[in-house]
Amino acid sequence: MKCENNVSGYLIRRLIDYGVGHVFGVPGDYILDFYRQLEESPLQLINTSDEQGAGFAADAYARLNGLGVVCVTYCVGGLKIANTTAQAFAEKSPVVVISGAPGLNERRRNPLLHHKIRDFDTQLRIFRQLTVAATDLSETDNGCQEIDRVLAAAVRYKRPVYIELPRDLNASACGPLQTSLPDPPESDGEALGEALDEARRMLGEARQPVAIAGIELQRFGLEKQFLELVEGSGIPFAATALSKGGLSEDHPLYLGVYEGAVGDDSIRRYVEESDCLLLLGAFMTDVNLGIFTADLNRALSISASSEGSAIAFHQYPEVFLADLLHGLLTADLPRRPPASLPGRPASASFIPGDDPVSIKRLFQCLDSFIDSQTTVLADPGEAMFSAADLTICHPAAFLCPAYYTSMGFAVPGAIGAQLARPDLRPLVVTGDGAFQMTGMELATAARFGLTPIVIVLNNRGYGTERPMTDGAFNDIPGWRYSRLPEVFGSGRGYEIRTEKELDRALQEARHNDRELALIEVHLDQDDHSPAFERLTEALGKRVRQSNNTER
Amino acid sequence: MKCENNVSGYLIRRLIDYGVGHVFGVPGDYILDFYRQLEESPLQLINTSDEQGAGFAADAYARLNGLGVVCVTYCVGGLKIANTTAQAFAEKSPVVVISGAPGLNERRRNPLLHHKIRDFDTQLRIFRQLTVAATDLSETDNGCQEIDRVLAAAVRYKRPVYIELPRDLNASACGPLQTSLPDPPESDGEALGEALDEARRMLGEARQPVAIAGIELQRFGLEKQFLELVEGSGIPFAATALSKGGLSEDHPLYLGVYEGAVGDDSIRRYVEESDCLLLLGAFMTDVNLGIFTADLNRALSISASSEGSAIAFHQYPEVFLADLLHGLLTADLPRRPPASLPGRPASASFIPGDDPVSIKRLFQCLDSFIDSQTTVLADPGEAMFSAADLTICHPAAFLCPAYYTSMGFAVPGAIGAQLARPDLRPLVVTGDGAFQMTGMELATAARFGLTPIVIVLNNRGYGTERPMTDGAFNDIPGWRYSRLPEVFGSGRGYEIRTEKELDRALQEARHNDRELALIEVHLDQDDHSPAFERLTEALGKRVRQSNNTER
Numbered sequence A, B: 001m002k003c004e005n006n007v008s009g010y011l012i013r014r015l016i017d018y019g020v021g022h023v024f025g026v027p028g029d030y031i032l033d034f035y036r037q038l039e040e041s042p043l044q045l046i047n048t049s050d051e052q053g054a055g056f057a058a059d060a061y062a063r064l065n066g067l068g069v070v071c072v073t074y075c076v077g078g079l080k081i082a083n084t085t086a087q088a089f090a091e092k093s094p095v096v097v098i099s100g101a102p103g104l105n106e107r108r109r110n111p112l113l114h115h116k117i118r119d120f121d122t123q124l125r126i127f128r129q130l131t132v133a134a135t136d137l138s139e140t141d142n143g144c145q146e147i148d149r150v151l152a153a154a155v156r157y158k159r160p161v162y163i164e165l166p167r168d169l170n171a172s173a174c175g176p177l178q179t180s181l182p183d184p185p186e187s188d189g190e191a192l193g194e195a196l197d198e199a200r201r202m203l204g205e206a207r208q209p210v211a212i213a214g215i216e217l218q219r220f221g222l223e224k225q226f227l228e229l230v231e232g233s234g235i236p237f238a239a240t241a242l243s244k245g246g247l248s249e250d251h252p253l254y255l256g257v258y259e260g261a262v263g264d265d266s267i268r269r270y271v272e273e274s275d276c277l278l279l280l281g282a283f284m285t286d287v288n289l290g291i292f293t294a295d296l297n298r299a300l301s302i303s304a305s306s307e308g309s310a311i312a313f314h315q316y317p318e319v320f321l322a323d324l325l326h327g328l329l330t331a332d333l334p335r336r337p338p339a340s341l342p343g344r345p346a347s348a349s350f351i352p353g354d355d356p357v358s359i360k361r362l363f364q365c366l367d368s369f370i371d372s373q374t375t376v377l378a379d380p381g382e383a384m385f386s387a388a389d390l391t392i393c394h395p396a397a398f399l400c401p402a403y404y405t406s407m408g409f410a411v412p413g414a415i416g417a418q419l420a421r422p423d424l425r426p427l428v429v430t431g432d433g434a435f436q437m438t439g440m441e442l443a444t445a446a447r448f449g450l451t452p453i454v455i456v457l458n459n460r461g462y463g464t465e466r467p468m469t470d471g472a473f474n475d476i477p478g479w480r481y482s483r484l485p486e487v488f489g490s491g492r493g494y495e496i497r498t499e500k501e502l503d504r505a506l507q508e509a510r511h512n513d514r515e516l517a518l519i520e521v522h523l524d525q526d527d528h529s530p531a532f533e534r535l536t537e538a539l540g541k542r543v544r545q546s547n548n549t550e551r
Helices: A007-017 A030-039 A053-067 A076-091 A122-128 A143-157 A188-206 A222-233 A263-274 A319-331 A359-369 A381-388 A412-419 A432-447 A480-487 A499-512 A530-550 B007-017 B028-041 B051-064 B078-090 B122-128 B143-157 B190-204 B223-233 B263-271 B320-330 B358-367 B382-387 B410-420 B431-447 B483-487 B498-509 B532-550
Strands: A022-025 A044-047 A068-072 A095-101 A135-136 A163-167 A210-213 A237-240 A253-255 A278-282 A301-307 A307-311 A314-316 A374-376 A425-431 A451-458 A492-496 A517-522 B023-024 B046-047 B068-072 B094-099 B133-136 B161-166 B208-212 B237-238 B254-257 B276-280 B301-305 B310-313 B315-318 B374-378 B426-431 B451-457 B492-496 B517-522
Touching: A007 A163, A022 A030, A022 A053, A022 A263, A022 A412, A022 B208, A030 A044, A030 A068, A030 B007, A044 A053, A044 A412, A053 A068, A053 A076, A053 A095, A053 A412, A053 A432, A068 A076, A076 A122, A076 B078, A095 B133, A122 A135, A122 A163, A122 B492, A135 A143, A143 A163, A188 A278, A188 A301, A188 A307, A188 A314, A188 A451, A188 B276, A210 A222, A210 A263, A222 A319, A222 B532, A253 A263, A278 A319, A278 B532, A301 A319, A301 A425, A301 A432, A301 A492, A359 A381, A359 A425, A359 A451, A359 A499, A374 A381, A374 A412, A381 A451, A381 A530, A412 A425, A412 A432, A412 B028, A425 A432, A432 A451, A432 A480, A432 B094, A432 B374, A432 B431, A480 A492, A480 A517, A480 B483, A492 A499, A499 A517, B007 B028, B007 B143, B023 B028, B023 B051, B023 B410, B028 B046, B028 B094, B046 B051, B046 B410, B051 B068, B051 B078, B051 B094, B051 B410, B051 B431, B068 B078, B078 B094, B078 B122, B078 B492, B094 B122, B094 B143, B122 B133, B143 B161, B161 B517, B190 B276, B190 B310, B190 B315, B190 B320, B208 B223, B208 B263, B254 B263, B276 B320, B301 B320, B358 B382, B358 B426, B358 B451, B358 B498, B374 B382, B374 B410, B382 B426, B382 B451, B410 B426, B426 B431, B431 B451, B431 B483, B451 B498, B483 B492, B483 B517, B492 B498, B498 B517
Parallel strands: A022 A044, A022 A068, A068 A095, A095 A163, A135 A163, A210 A237, A210 A278, A237 A253, A278 A301, A374 A425, A425 A451, A451 A517, A492 A517, B023 B046, B023 B068, B068 B094, B094 B161, B133 B161, B208 B237, B208 B276, B237 B254, B276 B301, B374 B426, B426 B451, B451 B517, B492 B517
Antiparallel strands: A301 A307, A307 A314, B301 B310, B310 B315
16 A cells, blocks of 8 residues: 555545544534545545534444544544543544644744644643543654554554644655554463463353353454354353343343343342353443442453453453453363243333333333334433343444443434444434433434434433432423424424324334434333332432441 | 531532632532532522533633633533633633542442543543643542632632542541632732833833733723723723723724734734734734734733733743733823824614625624623624624623634523623524534523523534635534524524514514524625635635645
C-alpha cells in the first residue's frame, strides 16, 4: 500500500482496511477540510443533531462492526463526546475518536483561538484519560505510523483511541507504512501450558462446572469457539447482563443471565453452587453482577480475558483469552452427561387483552414480537432490567450499556446498529427520561432512511430512582412523544394504553418497514418488573448501609 | 456561622451565602441523597432533560448572578458537562460543578462499580483541566475548608470549580470555618503606582485615546466605575463581541463593537487609528477580534485584567484591573472636549412588508422589538454575528459565547437567565443547527413556568459553514419547529415566511407573557448578514492560507 497523498488520506485508507464503512459526527471549522475528504471517499458520513448522538452511534456501530469512528471539531465537538468515549472505554468498544484542531501555524505565540480552553493540548490530555492510545499528529514527523499504532491499539484492546488532526497537517509526514493489519498478541507458551494443565484438571474433577460467557467473546469474535467448547464438554453456561444476546439464548446448555440477586433465583443458585467456574471474557462489575449480591467463589474459578488470566488466587498476566480458549478446545475435556438444568420460563405466546399495559406484559409482548431480523437496544433503567427477560436467539441482537449505564444510548445507538447491520431492524426500548436526552436523533435516523421501532416507556420520570429516594427532581416534563413524527415529517407515532393497542401498533410497525415507528406506552408510575424490584431492593439496602456507616 | 450537620449541608449553606438561589442538574443514584438535601433547602432544583442543558443553564445563571451551580451524578453525568464547563472556563463564568461519586466504603479493592471508567479519580483528573480549583472531598479531613477554598477560587477568578462528593461523606469532617466571604486580592502598591503614572501620562498626551470595555467589567461588577472614568475624561469606548451589552449601547461615548474586519469599518478605523488604547478586562481572542483581522498597536496600549496588567511591551503581573481602574478614576485625568465619533446607524423603526424575511430585516425587526425588559441570548453562527447589530441599552441584556462559540447554549441559557433575572424576558436567537442540539430544553423552561421567545433561523443546515466548505454534511433534517409546542403541551408555535407574519408573531408573543413562544423563520439558504459575509471572507482566507503553507 502506498501512502495516500497526505496523512488524512492515509487515515481514511486505513479505516477502510479495518472494515469501517461509516463515520459519525458533526462538522465544524477545524475539521471541515477533513469532512470534504471524507465525503469524497468511500466512507459514508452520518451527521447527527448533536455530537453526543454521534458518539453513541459510533459505539453501537463498533460493537457490531469491530471498529467505529466518530469525527468532530476541536473542544466544542470533542468534549461533547467525553461521556460516550468513557462508555466505550468502560465497556470495551473500539471507537476511533478523530478531532480537528487549530493548524500549527495558527498557534504561534499562543493566541486565544476560538474553542481553545486552557492550552492547546487540554483536549488531548482529557482524552488520554478516556482512551488506550492517543496521538496529536502535530507532534510527530511520522503521522502515518502514529495512525497505525493507535488503530492497532483500538483493535487489540477493544477500547477507544484518539487522533487529533491539526487542520494544516503536513503532507510530507509519512514514514514507512504498514501493509497489513497487526496480529493479536500471543500468550507466553510456558505459562499457557501451566494454566491449561490446571484448568483441565479442575474442570475434569468438577461435579457441576459452569461457564460464564463474557462480553469479550463478542468483542473478539470468539463465540463459535466458545460454543464448540461447551458443546464438546457438555458444560452449561450463563451470560452476564452486558454479554446477554452474544450467544443464542435458546441453546440447550444455556442457563440464563447470571446477575446475583437481581436475576432469576434458580440460575443464581445453580451458578453459585458450582464447584468450578470458567469465566471467559467477563467483567466483574456491580450492576452486571447484581450490585454486590453476587456470591462467586474465587478459589473455584478460572478466569481469562484479553488482558490476562487468573486461576483461584494466582495470576497469569501473559495468558490471554483466545489462547486459553483454544487450548481448552484441543485439550480433549471429558464429555459429561447432560446436566439437569434449572428450567427456563418458556416464551409464552402473547394474547393481548383490553387491560392497561403493565411492564411485565409489555415485555412478554416484545418477547413474542422479536425475531431473527431484530436487534434490541435497551437504555439503562427499567428498559434494561426488563429486557433481561427477553429471549435473544441470534448474535448481534442485543445492545445495552449494562455496566457504564449511561442514559440516552439506545436511540442514537440504533442508528449505528442499523448501518452496521442493515439486515437487522432495531427495536429500541427506552425510558421517557433517557429518551428526552437523545431521542431527537430519530430525525437523523429518518434522514438516512433508517427504520427503528422505538418503544418509549412513559412513566413520567426517573422511575428507577423513585424507590430509592423520591422527590420532584424525579419528575420530567410530559412530552407528547407520539407527536414527534409530525415534527420530523417522517415516521409513525402511536400513543398506547392497552395491550390490544400495543399489539396492533407493533404489527403495523412490522409491516411498515420503510418508516420508523415511535410507540409511546403509558405505564403506571408504581409499576415495576420483578427484576427491577429485586435490584432496587439491593440498591436501597446499599444506600442505607452507607448512610448508617456515615452517621 | 456554625457547621451544618455535615459537609454537604455546609456546602448548601455556603452556596446560599454566595447568593445562589437555583441549582441545575439531572439526578442519578450517586447524587440522589444530596438532591434530597437540596430539595429540603431554600435552593430551588431545576432538573433539565440532559446534563448538557443544565451545564449551559448554570453558565448563563453564573454570568448574570455572579455564581451558578450544576449538580450531577458520577461520570455519566459529569462527563456530559465537560464541554459546558470548558466554555465557562474559556469565557470566565463562575460555575460550581458538584458531582456525586461512589462512597469510600464501596471502593475497597477497586471493584468495577457502575459508571466507573478507568480509576476512581478519572473524572477528577479531567475536571482539573477544566477548572481553576477542584477537590475530591473523600481525600480530605477538612471538607468544609476545602469547600471554602474552591468557592473562593470561583469568585476570585470567575471561572468554574469542581467539587466531588462521595455519597457516604463523613459528617465529622468540618474544621474551623470561614465566617465571611473572601476579599479580592490586592495589587502590589508600588507596581500599581508606577503603572498608574505611566497610564496617566499616556492618556494625558494622547490625541485620540479609545477605551475597550472587556467582559471582565461585567464579571467583576465594574461597569459603573468604567462609565465614571470615560464620562469624567471624555474618552470614547468600544465593546468586544464577548462584552457587547455590558454597557448601554446608546451611550454618547460608545463607538460600537470592535471586531477587526468583521465589524463596522468606521469603528474599526477609529479604534485602530487611536494613539492610546485602554483595554480593560478584554480577552484578545480571534472571533472576538475578527479572526486575526484586528490590527491593534501594542506599543500604544494599556491593558488591565484580573490576572495582571501590561503597558506597551512590559508587564505588571501584580497590578489588577479593579485597582488600576480605581486609580485612574482618582487620577484626575484631563477632561477632553467631545470627540467627533463615527456615526452609528440609527435604530430604524421597522415597518413590515409582504416580502419574505431576510436576515438583515429580521434583525432590524428584533432591534425595534427589544426593550428594557429583554435579555437577548444568541447562539454561535449567523445568530451571533447578526445579533452584533442589535442595540443593547441596558446591562444583563446580551449573552453569547462569542469566544468559545459552542453551539446549543442559547435555549438552556435562557432558563438560567430568566431564573437569575425574572424581571427580564429572554429573547433567544438561534440557528436551526444549534437548536437541534439542545432546543428540547424548552420543555424544561415550560415546566418551570419560564417564557422565552425563541427565534429559530431556519436555513436548513450549518449556514456558517457553507461558504467555507460545503457538502451534504452541512445539511440537517428539516424539523417542523413550530409544532414543538404541541409536543410540550405548552407554548405557542409560529411558522414565519414574511415580514408581516414575523411582526404579528412577535407582538402576540409580547402580549402572551405567560407562555413561551417558538418562532420559526424560514430564510433563504444563500442569505447572510453583512457582518457574517465579512467574517467568512476572513475565515476562508485563513483556511486557504493554511492550505497553501501545507502544499
